[in-house]
Amino acid sequence: MLKCVLLIASLVTSSLAVKKIPDHFLLGTGTSAFQVEGAWNEGGKGPSLWDTYLHNQNATENGDVACDSYHKWQEDVANAKALGLDFYRFSISWPRILPNGTLNNINQEGIDYYLNLIQALKAENIEPMVTIYHWDMPQHIYELGGFLNPQFVDYFEDFSRLVYKLYGSYIKYWLTFNEPSLICQGGYGMGIMAPGLLLNGDGIYQCGYVLLKAHARAYRVYDEEFRAQYNGQVGLVVNFQWAEPASNSTLDLEAQERYTEFELGFWVNPIYLGNWPQVMIDRISNRSKLEGLSRSRLPSFTQEEIEYINGTHDFFAINTYGVYQVKYAPEPAISYPSYTFDLGVDIVNDTTYYNPKGVRDMVNYISQKYQPNGIIITENGKPSEDTLEDMDRINLIRDYLGNLIDALVEDKVNVFGYSIWSLMDNFEWGSYKSKFGIIRVDFDSPNRTRTWKESAKWYQNVIATRILDDA
Structure with missing residues (x-):
């Protein structure tokens, strides 16, 4: 009798340690043009913002060759096929298609490059998932003002319409912008990414205001001119690290909510709910007044803009890498304008890659608050040492993916896909030292030799078996 009980217990434990990935759940990997393509001045391509930014810095590492x-x-494509990917996410380089960013110079060689890639993926039954803008703005468009120029919306409309025309018959999933908070906070606020501007109190908000209108324009163009013919879907990719309160105190819970509204709601509230989060409107307006300004540093949407942006989503795409802890902080003194002061919470633990259950909490929150048609994790992973034995990456991906499957199966959250960042080691926006790939790239070799890591072999087996082993 005891043996029977032990056997049943063993079977129960074993079943709990293995998760079945539903057949409809999409498994993929991602890259971006600037990070992998190289050929920065070949094939008719014009210079991008990132090309110029790194060249002007005389950076020892850049994207000239990349992978x-x-x-x-x-x-x-052969590696993607061997992995068995359901989809491969990549981006189209705007200056490779339009060297100066405008329609008066269309580069056929660039068009053909992406057409060949897309057709090859489709031939192997791999769904191409296309990011229209993954940071590589044409230099000419930046010199016209970039995201600080309201006319950017028109330029992005032209580019989006062109790629819809060129590739719309092949593409089911379009992503307008990748990670707007990094574009605006990193590039226009903190100055740590191209174009390196230090406009922390207002440039971030102006950038976001223009970017969200450009996203909406690209969505409306597809909706009105291409959806009936191609029946694809369009979404924005946000980046967000879930944050837990440092305690269950009312103040720490309020800090968590404010952090979430500033870091996530900033980008998705206008699209899903209409307008900025109220806490952003109130805090930035109040602090602007106390700073002696005659108007809020946060631009106001007109009612027409609110209605135009609201509803521009077919699915919710999010890049996430870890979990933070936040707690209450005393109100920052009034001094110089600052996004950090506007946010006004204390991030006490900003070390990512801990508590993978956070991703389950996060998608439940998104599902309940925004009620999207579906949620897809478009980036998740971690850097590791330059080794083929990357068990730390396998463990993290297993934990995150397992929590997503729990959210899908047990919580009934409509999560429909997951993408590892990245298919291969690539140029991580300033350095080749961060190794995010499941395939190693030898950057010392002129051939940029690719070698599968253990994580690639593990992911190949997960995709083939649709089984996730928690052990």
């Missing part, structure tokens, strides 16, 4: 995917795309 050389412009020449090695067939090998990349």
Whole structure:
């Protein structure tokens, strides 16, 4: 009798340690043009914002060659096929298609490059998931003002319409912008990313205001001109690290909510609910007044803009890498304008890659608050040492993916896909030292030799078996 009980207990434990991934759940990997293509001045491509930014800094590492995917795309497709990917997410380089960013110079060689890539993926039953803007703005468009120029919306409309025309018959999933908070906070606020502007009190908000209108324009163009013919879907990719309160005190819970509204609601409230989060409107307006300004540093949407942006979503795409802890902080003194002061919470633990259950909490929160048609994790992963034995990456992906499957199966959250960042080691916006790939790239080799890591072999097996082993 005891043996029977032990056997049943063993079977129960074993079943709990293995998760079945539903067949409809999409498994993929991602890259971006600037990070993998190289060929920065080949094939008719014009300079991008990032090309100029790094060249002006005389950076020892840049994207001039990267993984050389412009020449090695067939090998990349072969690896995607061998992995068994359901989808491969990549971006289209705006200056490779439109060298100066405008329609008066259309580059056929660039068009053909992406057409060949897309057709090769489709031939292997791999869904191409296309990011229209993954940070590589044409230099000419930046010199016209970039995200601080309201006319950016028109330029992005032209580019979006063109790629819809060129590739719409092949593409089911379009992503307008990748990670707007990094674009605006990193590039226009903190000055740590291209274009390196230090406009922390107002540039971030002006950038966001223009970017969200550009997203809405690209969505409306597809909706009105292409959806009936191609029946694809369009969404914005946000980046967000879930945050837990440092305690269950009322003040720490309020800090968690404010952090979430500033870091996530900033970008998705206008799209899903209409207008900025009220806490942002109130805090930035009040602090602006106390700073002696005659108006809020946060631009106000007109009612027409609110209605135009609201509803511009077919699915909710999010890049997430970890979990933070936040707690209450005393109101920052009035001094110089600052996004950090506007936020006004204390991030006591900003070390990511702990508590993978946070992703389950996060998608439940998104599902309940925004009620999207579906949620997809478009980036998740971690950097590791330059080794093929990357068990730390396997463990993290297993934990995050397991929590997503729990959210899907047990919580009934409509999560429909997951993408590892990245298919291969690439140029991580200033350095090749961060190794995010499941395939190693030898950047010391002129051939940029690709070698599968243990994580690639593990992911290949997960995709083939649709089984996630928690052990």
